[in-house]
Amino acid sequence: MxxxxxxxxxxxxxxxxxxxxxxxxxxxxxxxxxxxxxxxxxxxxxxxxxxxxxxxxxxxxxxxxxxxxxxxxxxxxxxxxxxxxxxxxxxxxxxxGVGDLLVRIERLKALLDAEGLLDPRLKRPIPFLPGTVGLITGRGSAAEHDVLSVARSRWPAVRFEVRNTAVQGPSAVPQILDALTALDRDPGVEVIVLARGGGSVEDLLPFSDETLCRAIVAATTPIVSAIGHEPDSPLSDLVADLRAATPTDAAKRVVPDAAAETALVRELRARSASALRGWVRREAAALAQLRSRPVLADPLRDLTHRHDEVERLRTAARRSIESLVRGETTAGGHLRRQLTAVGPAATLARGYAVVQRVAGTDRQVVREIEDAPAGSQLRIRVRDGAISAAALGTTPLGGGPAGKTRTDESERT
Structure with missing residues (x-):
C-alpha cells in the first residue's frame, strides 16, 4: 500500500x-x-x-x-x-462568465474614476419643473409605461420627447448614443431620462459601455439614469447627474407632484400670512408703547419746561448784571469824588495857586524861594485862570522882608 x-x-x-x-x-x-x-x-x-x-x-x-x-x-x-x-x-x-464581466466593469469603473468622471462636483442640478423631458427606453416597455404614467399623474402638463431604442444586445449602444445626441441638441429638452427595467448582468451590460458613459458625461443636458432595480448598478448610474433606483423613482425625481406642491404653496401662504400678521401685531404694540411714553404723549412739555427755566435764568442773569453795574457805578462815583477832592482843581478852588517859573518855553513849578529869584517871569494858576507876574524879591518863611515883589502885569487868561 x-x-x-x-x-x-x-x-x-x-x-x-x-x-x-x-x-x-x-x-x-x-x-x-x-x-x-x-x-x-x-x-x-x-x-x-x-x-x-x-x-x-x-x-x-x-x-x-x-x-x-x-x-x-x-x-x-x-x-x-x-x-x-x-x-x-x-x-x-x-x-x-458573469464574474469576468464584473471584473471588466470594475476595471472600467477604476479608469473613469481615475479620470475624474465620477467626481460628484461634475453633477449638474436637475431643473425643478422641466418644460420637456427626454426619455430613452425600449419600445412598449414597462419602464416607458411607468415613467409616463407616474409623471403625468404627478404633473399632467408635463411634455415628453420619447426615443425608443434597443436596451440590450449589440445594437443597444449605437441606438442609445444617437437618441442621446438628438435629445441633447434639442433646446426644448431640459432633462433626459435613461430608463430600463431589471435584468441580468449580461442584459444590463450596454449601460456599462465606456462610449456611452463618456457620452453621458459630455452631454450638456442633465441626465437621470434609471436602469434596473435597486441592487443593479451599471456604470451609467455613476456617471449620470442623478441615479434613480427604478424608472418609477426617476419619474418622481424629475417631475414634482402637483398636489403636493399646491399643498406646499397653501401651507407657505398660510405661514407667511401668519408671520406677517404677527409682525404687524408686534410693530403695532411697539408703536403703541412708544406713543404712550411721556416724550411722545406731550412732545412740547419738555420744551415748555425748558423755556420757563431759560426765562428764569435770563431774569436772574439780568438782575445780577444790573446789580453788578449799579455797584460798579457807585464805586466809580466814589472814586471820582475822591479823585476830585484830592485833585489840583479842588485845591485851587479853596484859594491855593500854582506858581510856575517861565524860562522860554519851559515851565518849572516854584517850590522854594530859590526857584524864583528876583526878576523871574512867573505864571500863577488860580481856580479860573492864570496870571503873568514878575518876581521883585523873596521873603523867607518866619523872617522879615528880604526884598520887594512887583507885579508888572496882571491879567486873566
Missing amino acids: RSVSMKVAQWIDRLGTIWVEGQLTQINLRPGTRTAFLVLRDPAADMSLSVTCDPALLRNAPVPLQEGSRVVVYGKLSFFPGRGTLSLRVTEIRPV
Whole structure:
C-alpha cells in the first residue's frame, strides 16, 4: 500500500501546472491561518476537488468570491500518501462568465474614476419643473409605461420627447448614443431620462459601455439614469447627474407632484400670512408703547419746561448784571469824588495857586524861594485862570522882608 501511494505521489508530482474550471461550493477562510481551503465542483458532473491557496488570493480578488461563483484556477496537483487525498495548490484565481464581466466593469469603473468622471462636483442640478423631458427606453416597455404614467399623474402638463431604442444586445449602444445626441441638441429638452427595467448582468451590460458613459458625461443636458432595480448598478448610474433606483423613482425625481406642491404653496401662504400678521401685531404694540411714553404723549412739555427755566435764568442773569453795574457805578462815583477832592482843581478852588517859573518855553513849578529869584517871569494858576507876574524879591518863611515883589502885569487868561 505504501509503495503504491508513493508511486502515485511521485507520478502526480511530475505533472506540470494546469488550468481547472469549476464552481466554488465551499470556502473555508479562517483568520490568522496561512492557507485557505476550497472545494471546486464540476457543474456538469458530480465530481469535486479540494483546492488550497494563499488567503490573499481571495481577499484581493477583483470580484468578491463566494460559494457558487464560476472560476478558473491555475495551480499544481499534490497527492498526500498519508491520507490518500488529492489536492490542487493554486496560485491564481480568475472569475469566468458573469464574474469576468464584473471584473471588466470594475476595471472600467477604476479608469473613469481615475479620470475624474465620477467626481460628484461634475453633477449638474436637475431643473425643478422641466418644460420637456427626454426619455430613452425600449419600445412598449414597462419602464416607458411607468415613467409616463407616474409623471403625468404627478404633473399632467408635463411634455415628453420619447426615443425608443434597443436596451440590450449589440445594437443597444449605437441606438442609445444617437437618441442621446438628438435629445441633447434639442433646446426644448431640459432633462433626459435613461430608463430600463431589471435584468441580468449580461442584459444590463450596454449601460456599462465606456462610449456611452463618456457620452453621458459630455452631454450638456442633465441626465437621470434609471436602469434596473435597486441592487443593479451599471456604470451609467455613476456617471449620470442623478441615479434613480427604478424608472418609477426617476419619474418622481424629475417631475414634482402637483398636489403636493399646491399643498406646499397653501401651507407657505398660510405661514407667511401668519408671520406677517404677527409682525404687524408686534410693530403695532411697539408703536403703541412708544406713543404712550411721556416724550411722545406731550412732545412740547419738555420744551415748555425748558423755556420757563431759560426765562428764569435770563431774569436772574439780568438782575445780577444790573446789580453788578449799579455797584460798579457807585464805586466809580466814589472814586471820582475822591479823585476830585484830592485833585489840583479842588485845591485851587479853596484859594491855593500854582506858581510856575517861565524860562522860554519851559515851565518849572516854584517850590522854594530859590526857584524864583528876583526878576523871574512867573505864571500863577488860580481856580479860573492864570496870571503873568514878575518876581521883585523873596521873603523867607518866619523872617522879615528880604526884598520887594512887583507885579508888572496882571491879567486873566
